[in-house]
Amino acid sequence: MNSAASLNENKIAFFSTQPYDKTFFNQYNEFGFELDFFETQLNPQTVTLIQEYSIVCVFVNDIVNEAVIKQLAEKNVKIIALRCAGFNNVDLEAAKKYNLKVCRVPAYSxxxxxxxxxxxxxxxxxxxxxxxxxxxxxxxxxxxxxxxxxxxxxxxxxxxxxxxxxxxxxxxxxxxxxxxxxxxxxxxxxxxxxxxxxxxxxxxxxxxxxxxxxxxxxxxxxxxxxxxxxxxxxxxxxxxxxxxxxxxxxxxxxxxxxxxxxxxxxxxxxxxxxxxxxxxxxxxxxxxxxxxxxxxxxxxTAHQAFFTNEALTQIALVTFNNIKSLLTQNDIENKAALLV
Incomplete structure (x- = not known):
């Protein structure tokens, strides 16, 4: 694997991010991933922001439909990591079709x-x-x-x-x-x-x-x-x-x-x-x-229920571990975390 491919493999694009996302994911980035945070929602228009990333990390209101997934595949994205439990906003059949792995945080707090x-x-x-x-x-x-x-x-x-x-x-x-x-x-x-x-x-x-x-x-x-x-x-x-x-x-x-x-x-x-x-x-x-x-x-209340220190800590840790497992083993031990 050449150095450019190695760098790409370690780059994660985060969408729909808030200041607390940056705080917790930077704090618990023990694997040394390169993290880029976008405040904007992922959707068919903003998917153009993705350049040289193999992983995208999305949240509950990002739009990850077939049109987006097709573009992600064309950009050589390999993993869609949800930093939440729900996945109704992701077209899992399209992810299978384009051979993208999809993981989530099934239980944080x-x-x-x-x-x-x-x-x-x-x-x-x-x-x-x-x-x-x-x-x-x-x-x-x-x-x-x-x-x-x-x-x-x-x-x-x-x-x-x-x-x-x-x-x-x-x-x-x-x-x-x-x-x-x-x-x-x-x-x-x-x-x-x-x-x-x-x-x-x-x-x-x-x-x-x-x-x-x-x-x-x-x-x-x-x-x-x-x-x-x-x-x-x-x-x-x-x-x-x-x-x-x-x-x-x-x-x-x-x-x-x-x-x-x-x-x-x-x-x-x-x-x-x-x-x-x-x-x-x-x-x-x-x-x-x-x-x-x-x-x-x-x-x-504005989707606040998950918002505790313990939950955000778990979300960061589990998301990183999911990604690392998929990169090294192409699998996740906790089967509930792997959707595709």
């Missing part, structure tokens, strides 16, 4: 996302965000801040992977009854007291529904008009997974009608145009997110 989901529940219920602002204005009234006891309530979990499992333990710790739906029953969770049931039963019986499933053809718009109609009046819905699990227009109607009593979303269907950016001086053209944010019983 399930607790980070699970804890954020519970934080959203507590904030919406006890209205701590409103109380904080009210007291800062020297308003010590409790009017409008009434909540409910979480103890004894029924929480429904859709998706019982690592994050759903971690969230279930937190919910059980609060003294909640926990229902769960997944295509596979988790026997360990059943021993802890989680009741696995049908999806419709989760909709019908839960006071709070928390989404922890991946986004695919089966789960897209799992929260829609028909499923909302099955739910209890004033149900709370929490989504810290993928925006496409919720049909935005349907939840807006549910909120307007009072069927949905609380909505907490850390993800949004059209978030790639909004999240991870400072748009405070801009006019946001997305009417749906503006409508959602106008409701007093809606809490929106």
């Amino acid at each position: 399930p607790q980070a996302v699970a804890e954020h989901a519970m934080a959203m529940i507590l904030t919406l219920n006890r209205k701590t965000h409103k109380a904080y602002n009210r007291v800062r204005e020297q308003n010590f009234s409790l009017n409008g801040l009434l909540g409910f006891d979480l103890y004894g309530k029924t929480i429904g979990i859709i998706g019982t992977g690592n994050i759903g499992k971690a969230f279930a333990k937190i919910a059980l710790g609060f003294g909640c009854k926990v229902l769960a739906y997944d295509i596979v029953t988790n026997l360990e969770m059943e021993k802890d007291g989680v009741v696995f049931t049908t999806l419709n039963n989760v909709f019908k019986e839960s006071d709070i529904i928390s989404l922890h499933c991946p986004l695919n053809e089966q789960t897209k718009h799992v929260i829609k008009e028909e499923s909302i109609a099955l739910m209890k009046d004033h149900v709370m819905i929490i989504n810290t997974s993928r925006g496409g699990l919720i049909e935005t227009a349907a939840v807006i109607e549910g909120l307007k009608e009072g069927k949905i009593g609380y909505l907490g979303i850390d993800v949004y269907e059209q978030e790639e145009k909004l999240f991870f950016r400072d748009l405070s001086a801009d006019i946001i053209q997305d009417d749906a997110i503006q409508r959602l944010m106008s409701f007093p019983n809606v809490l929106v």
Whole structure:
């Protein structure tokens, strides 16, 4: 292998990067990779930025469709490394077609996302965000801040992977009854007291529904008009997974009608145009997110659930180890990390 090829093999182009990406990936770059960080999203227009890289590292809102993958292959890129667990934004069939390896970080800190989901529940219920602002204005009234006891309530979990499992333990710790739906029953969770049931039963019986499933053809718009109609009046819905699990227009109607009593979303269907950016001086053209944010019983965070020191450390370490394994062995020991 000539020196130019060796240099190319060690160069990684990161897309959709923020200052914290640079901090953590530079800190844990023990293999000596050459790292270039691009703030822009990877898409059919920005793929032209890639010159002399064998590896690209992408995040949740990068567009890695067949058109992009074809250009990556033409530029001799060999590895697409996702620094996240979800991979619905990557055309895996196209990656196979063009012989590109695709890897991900299947589990970085399930607790980070699970804890954020519970934080959203507590904030919406006890209205701590409103109380904080009210007291800062020297308003010590409790009017409008009434909540409910979480103890004894029924929480429904859709998706019982690592994050759903971690969230279930937190919910059980609060003294909640926990229902769960997944295509596979988790026997360990059943021993802890989680009741696995049908999806419709989760909709019908839960006071709070928390989404922890991946986004695919089966789960897209799992929260829609028909499923909302099955739910209890004033149900709370929490989504810290993928925006496409919720049909935005349907939840807006549910909120307007009072069927949905609380909505907490850390993800949004059209978030790639909004999240991870400072748009405070801009006019946001997305009417749906503006409508959602106008409701007093809606809490929106900008894909923040993963954002802990422990999670970012794991993301950097696992991403680098995935890449190193593919370069040296053309395989990854953790099969869940290798998608193609």
